[in-house]
Structures are given as structure tokens and as C-alpha cells.
Amino acid sequence: MSEHALERVFRPRSAALYGISRNMQNRSNQFFLRGLMDQGFHEAAPLYLVNPNAEEIAGLRCYPSLADCPDPVDYVISLVPALTAEGLVEECIAKGVRALHLYTGGFAENLDPRRAELEQRLIARARSAGLRVIGPNCMGLYHPAARMAFIPGHPKEAGDVSVVCQSGGNAMDIISGLAQRGARFAKVVSFGNGTDLGAAELLEYAAVDPEARIVLAYVEDTSGGRALFEALRRCARAKPTIVLKGGISSAGARAARSHTASLAGSHEVFTAACRQAGAAVVRSLDEMIDLAVALSTRPREVAGPRAVLLAVGGGFSVLTTDALAACGIDLPELDGSTLARLRELVPTDGNSIENPVDTGYMGEDAEAALRAVTEAVAHDANTDFVITMLRGRDLPLDEQRRTIEELADLQERAGKPIVVAARRDVGELADEALRLAYERGVAVFPSPVSAGRAAGLLLEWRRQREGLPLLP
């Protein structure tokens, strides 16, 4: 099996932090040195610090230059100012470095023509020598399987979600948002201006990367045109791919230009191209995270838009029903046999067995009654999935775990997704319970409306994929 060319970028045998500060409070130390050490990169492979004015930082030896590092250096993270980066590129070429990550900003995104020229010159020089560049103006790589990270605190276990993200801040929001929901990551690349390694090449790679089962892409620059579309198509045909485009409004496009020097094309054209390619299009990070959860858990198989909502509170149920309708999710009348069963289980006064089912006042043995209600609606013939509200905040962890296990079992028995919605935030559940839910294929959402919105997006994605090859 031949190795994909980008494996040489993503699995370095050694790395250097170039221009690292002696001040550990410095922003880039906080990000990269602490990020790599948090993942234990330095314990598995040489991590060189390049600073001519220091002997040692954070217990690691410092070297005056790349040339002084004793062994080959595969991957360099640059923390130096833009105007000194040309010298660094020459040093990298001389040392035989494979990949240079330019955290360094101040290039084309400064909207100064001389800086744009500098960037072009520098990238052309690197390319001519076979040196790949991530950036400039980005956070670079989080790849837990290779113990790489650009900030401390992200999960150390590897997972199956890959992220191709033009923005470092958005990459961090995606990682922390999805990690909280129990997901783990294959590779996350923040590529900034993307002057050498850009969205197209990264998506081509994600399409064939065996670590990646689901791919998320945030892009601002769509000037890649045909190449970007082809890459997106290859990726979206191979695995579920979710795309979020930044800079779709005119003010947003201007903001994208001064963020990553991006040229945004027509949003309508791009959205149509994504859909034609078989990718799902979302409009916010929250939608992206919710849809990624839905696509990696049982809701991926949801048969249609008809849901049962199991909630507490009449007014809350009414407003949620209206909001679900706006997402294309209907709460139809339940089947006669389900209603008959609910009549046995649910006290009449203060509740409703209509759909939404409002179980506010369940009397003495509320737990057992609610379990029976969930069982009954899960087998309802008129509906495609169940949204149940979890009272998480006050439950002990073992009860949270038990509830998740029961819902996972019921989901299998009923052959139908049973999604869990918090009242306002998944944080009502313990991290461990959320991780268990994800592993057992139970999707958890911060609200019933976000659950319904994710289901609506998923069904839309499946409709637009009709005629395309089935995903594994």
C-alpha cells in the first residue's frame, strides 16, 4: 500500500517550534508548545525549540537555528513575523523539512499589495523545493493519532471526524463543540490563507484518508472553482461531508477578505455546487455540529420527517411544535394503538397524550411510567423518530448512564432513532454520559428544536443525494 503524499505532512517524525518565546505567557507558547506537550508529542518524537537566546524552555532544549537541530526536522511551526519568513523558508529547504506551518499572519490578508507579493514569492519558492506550506495565518494541525495539537485541552483519543477549516477560531469551536457531544477527531486542519495547501487538496485527501469517516469543511475562499468542486464531489461521494461557507453576505465577504484574503464567489452558485456534489450545506457552526452528531449516530438512518415529541410543559410543547414545523418536521397524530396505550399510562389532568405528548404530572412512580411511555411511542406506526427530553441536571451519573443504555437498547428494538434533547444545553448531562450516548449511537441535542433541525438537514441531504452512490 503506497502512502498518500500528504501523510508526509500529517505524520511528521519530528517537529520544531521556530521563534518560540522564553515567556511561557506568550500567546504562541500557550497555543503550540503547551498544545504539543499536552498531547505528549515530545514524549513520542523529537520536539525542537528554535530560539538563539535561550538554552531551555519548559524543560526542552533550545537550538539557535534549524541547522543546529541534530536530526532531520519534518515539520516546522513558524511563530516569526511575516517579514522574516523568507529566511525561514530557505532554512527549511536547506534542512530538508517536509512541511512548514506558518502560524504567522500579516500576509495577503493585510490587504497590502507588497504583503500579497511576499506571500506569493514565499509559497512559490517553497513549492519549487518540494516544501509544503500550511497557511499562512492559521492554527495548523490537530491530529491526535500523531499527538499533534495547536492548543492544549483537546481530546487525546483519536476519532473519525475530520475537519478542513479555513479559520483557526472556528476550528476550535468545532472541536470543543463536537468533543463535548462525545465525538473524537481524525485530523483537523486550520489552513488560513490556504496559499499552498488549500481546501481542494485537503478535501481530496479527506476523501481517501482511512482515519476520516465524516468530513466537515469551513471555507471562505471559493475562488478555487472547478478544483474545489471536484474535490468536494469526491469527498462527498465517499463519506458524509458537511460544508459551511463564510462570507455569504456582502459585509461577510468583505470580512472574509480581511480575514484570510479570500475571494468569495456567488453564494448561490457555491451552495448549488455543494448540493450537486452530494454535500450537506449548513448555515452556522451550531447546525454543523448538530448535523455531524446526527450523521454519526442512529438518526443517520431516519426514514422521514414525522416525529413524536415527548416533552414536559404545555406551552413549551406548543412553541417547540411550531419551531419544528419551521424546520420541516411534523408531529402527526399517533396511531390508535399507541394512543390506547398512552391512555392507560398517562393521567388525564394536566397532561396531554396528543403528539406532542406532555407528561408533566406522572404521579408516584413517574420513572417507570415514563419508560413505558417512551417504549409505546417508539413503536408508533405513524412516526419516523422520537425526540425525548432528558432531565439531566439533577440525575446522578449512573442514572444518566442507565437512561442512555436503555434508550440505546430501545432504539435497536424499535428500529427507529430515539434522539435526546436537553431543555437548553447538552451541559445538563455529564461528559461521560454524552460520550456513552455517542458511542451507543444515541444523538443528544441542546434543544428539541436543534434535534429537529438536524433531522431536517439530514433528510434534505439524503434527498439531494438521490442517484448518487450509497455511502458505507
Next chain:
Amino acid sequence: MSEHALERVFRPRSAALYGISRNMQNRSNQFFLRGLMDQGFHEAAPLYLVNPNAEEIAGLRCYPSLADCPDPVDYVISLVPALTAEGLVEECIAKGVRALHLYTGGFAENLDPRRAELEQRLIARARSAGLRVIGPNCMGLYHPAARMAFIPGHPKEAGDVSVVCQSGGNAMDIISGLAQRGARFAKVVSFGNGTDLGAAELLEYAAVDPEARIVLAYVEDTSGGRALFEALRRCARAKPTIVLKGGISSAGARAARSHTASLAGSHEVFTAACRQAGAAVVRSLDEMIDLAVALSTRPREVAGPRAVLLAVGGGFSVLTTDALAACGIDLPELDGSTLARLRELVPTDGNSIENPVDTGYMGEDAEAALRAVTEAVAHDANTDFVITMLRGRDLPLDEQRRTIEELADLQERAGKPIVVAARRDVGELADEALRLAYERGVAVFPSPVSAGRAAGLLLEWRRQREGLPLLP
């Protein structure tokens, strides 16, 4: 000055909890007995407990019946089942009670014709004897100035927001949501089925209630038609009035019927009527709360939809700009003199002085620099308001307070709203800082997009009020 008839309902000289349980864990004890005691009602006025099987509950004496209560009873809260409520109505009439709040459900909303008849008979009997009824099937009254509440934990200080709310759960969400934002309440009425006192009469009262400066209404039943429209018009011409309609989808309308026996008319007709009346229409509780904050603070005077966004993070700024555009809020290019000033203040690399202004990397004296940046954009000639992101989570309380004071002063100096947005939640700020912000007229929102959405709703409301009398 003659007293409005409903003052007799809302300012009882005494109250009775009818059918109170000896079990303090009982749901209605938790709600009403603890709610009234939390506000100190029992310290200011007689609070009678009616339970023939108890001598004393929670330190208060119990009476076997209303007739046994030694003095007049103005207000009765009924916790008895629906089928015994007719006897209670007769007891109330015999005792000369002014208002009966039927927390009791199980009437028309059960969708059983015999229960609907019972409800009609009971209300007709009460009306014939001059006894007003709140409900059935509702939480009743929270009126801090009269020390009344239907649940413990709500603010004890009185304020100027009145809420007319068909749902008890939604009333609680409005109270806790707005209280967290620093607002306080005049009167909140949860009126349930609204068979006697309904939305129309409560809005007529809110229009002239001197305690109420802003009015929020959640309604499911719009069968009141003309009377409801006239009441809404009178209220909306007198004070800012925000309306949320539950049951606008067909499934939602069915849910509303089994929640409060409501007959929902056409949503389009209702929305058009609200707008014609001069009320603001929102689509969710979050929008209602955000707009209420905007209408009671400086943004009420916002001149137009052109904002400056002061944020941290390029990708976040881009996505926020797109989302603001979808709310009708534009981020135009800043005035040349503002840009010149920002060029002096903001380091070039890694930042952007375009609008949105991204101040990620402000160097050593970041605080002072950010203050100067805020001052500069607040005086920009091209824009109508400023959205600034507050780093609240890690700030000590006195710094939070100082920041709020400075923004309040700058807002006055610049004659332009400066709204504060958290990254994800107002909970990043201390309650005390949020209260101060509200008092000083500084609006705080859970995200910059919710800030923009509130401004968009406010501008829409002002447009549709053109030609109507100016509000005070």
C-alpha cells in the same frame, strides 16, 4: 382617582390556598405555598390554608373550609380536582371571595365534552355572582408589589415589565430569562384556558396599569377576535407591546387545543392584526426576551440598521457578519476618520480594522487599547449602533461593573446604543453586573447575532408603528 376593577383581583387583602396538602413535597405546595411564603405574603396579610385534615402546615394554621376562615378572603387558589370545583365556587360566593384562581386542570383542555360543559357552567355561575376566575389550568399570578407568586425563587423587587401569558411554563421561562437579564416585573398573569379573565381583558388592563411600562403577551387562543384586537391596539398604543403566538403550525394548533383548549385562527391574520395594532411580533421566547431587553434599554432609540461589530476572531467575525445580514443588520465600511484612528490603535498582523473590527492581538496594554477602539467606533459617522463582545467569564466582579459603567457613559457621550454581547450566554457575566447594565440602559445579549436580531425586530416594530402616536 377611581380604582380599576381588576385591582380588586391583583391586590387581595388576604388569600387562601384551598386543598393544600400536608405533604410539603407535593407539587402544588412546592409551587404556591412556598411561592407565597418566599415573597413574604403571609407576613403582610392573612394567608389561610384550607385542609379539613390538618391543624397546621409549614407553621400556618389550617381551616376546614373557607367559611371557617375568620376574616374576609379576597383571593382563593384552588388545588382541588376539577370534579369538586363546583362546590368550591359556591363556597367562594358564600364567603364573598373576589377572585378564584383555578390551578386545577382537567376542564375543556381534556377534549372531553362533559368537562367543557362543567367549565362553562362553573364560569357562568361565578360570573353571575361577581366572582372573577383566573384559569382554569394555569399558574395564576406573580405580582411582587403585592408579594404574590406562583413559584419560589422569583425576584422580590417590583419592576416595570408586565406579562400576559396563557402558559404557566412559558411564564416561568420569561420570568427567569428576563430576571437574569436584570429586568424586574410589574404583574405576570398565567391565565390558562382563560375562560373568564382572558387575553383581551388582561391586555386592556395592562394598557392602563401604571405599574407596567412594557407588556409581553403569549397567547394560544385567538378566537376572541375583535375584542382581542382592540385590547392589543389599546395596549400597543400606550406602551411597547410584544406578542408571541403559540400554535401557528397545524401540529402546534392541535397541541394548543390539548394544552389550553385554544382555538387558533389564521396565523397570518393574527400577525397582520398585531402589526396594524402597533405591537411587535416575535417567533420564540428567546426573541421575546431579547426584544424586551432592547425596548427597555438604550437600543430602543437606535436610528437604523448599520452596526459596528467589535469581535475577537476572524472566522467568528465572518460568520457573525453573515448571520447579522440575515437579520437585516448591515456592517458598513467605517468612516475614514474612524479608520485612521483604528490604524493608530490596532496592530496590523492578525487583526482587522475593517468592520467587523477583529481585535484578537492587542499586545501589552490590551485593556486601554480596547477602550480607545470602542471610543473610536462609537463616534463613527457611518453607523447607528455598536455591538461589542464582553469577555466576562474571567473578569472579577468589580471589573465587570467598571466596564458596564464605562460603556453606559460612552453610550451617553456618543448618543448611540452600545450593546454588549457574550460569546454564548449572558451567564458569562455576574448577575449583579447584568442588573447594573439593565439599570444603566446598557443592553446585554447572549450572542452578537441575538443582539442584531433584537435590533432588527425593534426597527421593524418602529417602521410598522409609523403614523401611530409616539410612545412615552
